[in-house]
Amino acid sequence: MMAAILSAHELCYQIGHHVLIDKINLKIEPGESIALLGANGAGKTTLLRLLLGVLPATSGAIYLEGKRLTEWARRDVARRIAYVPQQHTPHFPFTVRQMVEQGRLPQQGLFRSMDADLHERVSLALEMMGIADLSERVYTQLSGGERQLVLLARALLQETPLILLDEPTNGLDYGNQLRLLERLRSIADSGRSILTITHCPEHALLAANRVWALQDGRLIADGSPQEIITPTLIHQLYHTEVSQIDSDHYRFFVPRTFVPCSTP
Numbered sequence: 001m002m003a004a005i006l007s008a009h010e011l012c013y014q015i016g017h018h019v020l021i022d023k024i025n026l027k028i029e030p031g032e033s034i035a036l037l038g039a040n041g042a043g044k045t046t047l048l049r050l051l052l053g054v055l056p057a058t059s060g061a062i063y064l065e066g067k068r069l070t071e072w073a074r075r076d077v078a079r080r081i082a083y084v085p086q087q088h089t090p091h092f093p094f095t096v097r098q099m100v101e102q103g104r105l106p107q108q109g110l111f112r113s114m115d116a117d118l119h120e121r122v123s124l125a126l127e128m129m130g131i132a133d134l135s136e137r138v139y140t141q142l143s144g145g146e147r148q149l150v151l152l153a154r155a156l157l158q159e160t161p162l163i164l165l166d167e168p169t170n171g172l173d174y175g176n177q178l179r180l181l182e183r184l185r186s187i188a189d190s191g192r193s194i195l196t197i198t199h200c201p202e203h204a205l206l207a208a209n210r211v212w213a214l215q216d217g218r219l220i221a222d223g224s225p226q227e228i229i230t231p232t233l234i235h236q237l238y239h240t241e242v243s244q245i246d247s248d249h250y251r252f253f254v255p256r257t258f259v260p261c262s263t264p
């Protein structure tokens with residue numbers, strides 16, 4: 001097995017007596033696409049912020065490429081981990097192209113000469129996310145969903161081995177959600193690793209090859225989506241009753257207690 005890009009050992013985070021992350025052990029291997037599921041307030045964003053090193057762990061340790069995360073310079077972490085936050089408001093009215101170009105900032109010292117073709121690479125990242133026509137628009141004037149696609153293009157350009165995403169389909173329309181999931185799948189297929197927070201178990205089934213379920217700061221399940229995502233887990237995490245429907249390649253869940261408006 002290849003060495004883990006990122007791993008955590010007995011990771012804990014607490015504020016006063018409130019334990020937000022409770023003795024978590026995990027590993028992210030190259031090419032894995034991991035979906036992180038959990039109810040509101042379970043600790044998903046806190047876990048991502050710990051793995052990024054922007055929150056200091058109360059106890060336990062995180063290792064990036066085998067070295068303690070706390071021993072890496074921030075710039076070197078940014079060369080290895082890209083982060084797509086839920087919301088982001090810059091202080092300046094950057095254009096979309098300028099926002100995406102910022103994805104190269106951590107690399108520029110080392111690869112200045114390679115960045116001669118930056119314009120082209122930004123165009124490619126914008127095309128990949130289907131937003132080439134927005135390139136000269138002012139980022140702060142875009143819709144929430146459009147901004148999300150810009151942040152994803154920026155993370156793509158960062159060309160890190162690991163991308164952490166906090167609810168990336170939030171605010172995207174139905175078509176853009178599916179295109180984004182496909183894109184995430186192909187990024188993982190190309191050898192990069194992805195950790196995505198999602199509230200949608202079906203998205204985890206479509207785009208992830210591994211699932212972590214977080215409850216009250218504890219990792220209660222870790223395995224393949226087909227094994228882990230069942231009505232039992234959905235009930236445990238979200239306190240709702242669903243039935244499972246399996247078709248050739250897909251699994252769906254339908255609510256058991258909720259009758260659609262369109263029912264005659």
Ligand SMILES: Nc1ncnc2c1ncn2[C@@H]1O[C@H](COP(=O)(O)OP(=O)(O)OP(=O)(O)O)[C@@H](O)[C@H]1O
Pocket residue numbers: 015020038039040041042043044045046047
């Ligand atoms: N700075 C803070 N001070 C006190 N409590 C906090 C702080 N940050 C987070 N929390 C609490 O920690 C818990 C976990 O928060 P977190 O944002 O990680 O949850 P989440 O799983 O990402 O939730 P959501 O799905 O709603 O985004 C919540 O109960 C939250 O209220």
